[in-house]
Amino acid sequence: MAAHSYSHARKTYSxxxxxxxxxxxxxxxxxxxxxxxxxxxxxxxxxxxSVKASLVALFFMHLLYDNRVNAIIFLTGVVMLxxxxxxxxxxxxxxxxxxxxxxxxxxxxxxxxxHSPAGSVTAPH
Amino acid sequence: MSQTAATExxxxxxxxxxxxxxxxxxxxxxxxxxxxxxxxxxxxGGLFVGYGIMHSKHxxxxxxxxxxxxxxxxxxxxxxxLVSSFTMVMAVAAAQAxxxxxxxxYLTLTLAFAAVFLVxxxxxxxxxxxxxxxxxxxYSYKGESVxxxxxxxxxxxxxxxxxxxxxxxxxxxISWVLRRALRGDFSERYYTPVDxxxxxxxxxxxxWIYLFPLMYLIS
Numbered sequence: 135m136a137a138h139s140y141s142h143a144r145k146t147y148s149x150x151x152x153x154x155x156x157x158x159x160x161x162x163x164x165x166x167x168x169x170x171x172x173x174x175x176x177x178x179x180x181x182x183x184s185v186k187a188s189l190v191a192l193f194f195m196h197l198l199y200d201n202r203v204n205a206i207i208f209l210t211g212v213v214m215l216x217x218x219x220x221x222x223x224x225x226x227x228x229x230x231x232x233x234x235x236x237x238x239x240x241x242x243x244x245x246x247x248x249h250s251p252a253g254s255v256t257a258p259h
Numbered sequence: 260m261s262q263t264a265a266t267e268x269x270x271x272x273x274x275x276x277x278x279x280x281x282x283x284x285x286x287x288x289x290x291x292x293x294x295x296x297x298x299x300x301x302x303x304g305g306l307f308v309g310y311g312i313m314h315s316k317h318x319x320x321x322x323x324x325x326x327x328x329x330x331x332x333x334x335x336x337x338x339x340x341l342v343s344s345f346t347m348v349m350a351v352a353a354a355q356a357x358x359x360x361x362x363x364x365y366l367t368l369t370l371a372f373a374a375v376f377l378v379x380x381x382x383x384x385x386x387x388x389x390x391x392x393x394x395x396x397x398y399s400y401k402g403e404s405v406x407x408x409x410x411x412x413x414x415x416x417x418x419x420x421x422x423x424x425x426x427x428x429x430x431x432x433i434s435w436v437l438r439r440a441l442r443g444d445f446s447e448r449y450y451t452p453v454d455x456x457x458x459x460x461x462x463x464x465x466x467w468i469y470l471f472p473l474m475y476l477i478s
Binding site (some may be wrong): 212 | 286289290293294296297298300301304305307308311313314315316318322330332337338341343344345347348349352353355356358361377457458462464467468469471472473476477
């Protein structure tokens, strides 16, 4: 752990900071490019953010050369969050396909008999 | 590093009696900190999932609402936090090397950057309060807007507000470490509090790394 001397550490951390700042410029630039669909843009932004977060975790938070148990604890949390996020979004996206009755246009939905379940929540304006 | 306490039979003043040696104490403290950080990830994670649901349901409202955010100030704050993470990790390195002056300097710099972040955030918030760009029922923006923009601001204020509270908590923690460093509590043998507050500070930085593109850059 202490094998890295102070000046060596400063060199490493400066390089990591430079990479993080460069990736910030890349994120801002990528936001101006249209990759076909808006969701692709979100995925590109999240991938760049994850590269940055990995740099912070590996170098600034010392996970690269620290006791492995810390990395395992952190990754467990991240994996749980990924499951939470991915499966929730899959559900949200797939709902209308599973129940096509919900795809009625708003006018038809308003005229539908009262026993039908309420469609998607309409936002107050 | 671990030979010190084992060979001398005198206990180091910082070693708590239920630990066999300093290395064990450091490991235990770090595990505790990482478990806490995971709870923080999950706390923010719930908000990110909510954001994902509402964004996929109302993409136009979110895309339109995010134009009210100042991209330049957001990018500036990103740079400020990244640099503060660097000064924080340098403070840890300085503590590890027993360089007291550098430790004090880097902790002070980190504190200053954190303050800059909050000042920029203050200007952003007051601009939005002024325009009526507020969450939920408080949304009262008079200009052109897409229905549902209030939802974006609910998430914006909840997530950046919670993050801002974390920055504030980080500043309190760094001040505490700074006070202890001034008192001369730390040496190459013992600097765990600097290390742990550093971990917390990097997590705050890491959350902002995700908040910045999701809030300011979505199109």
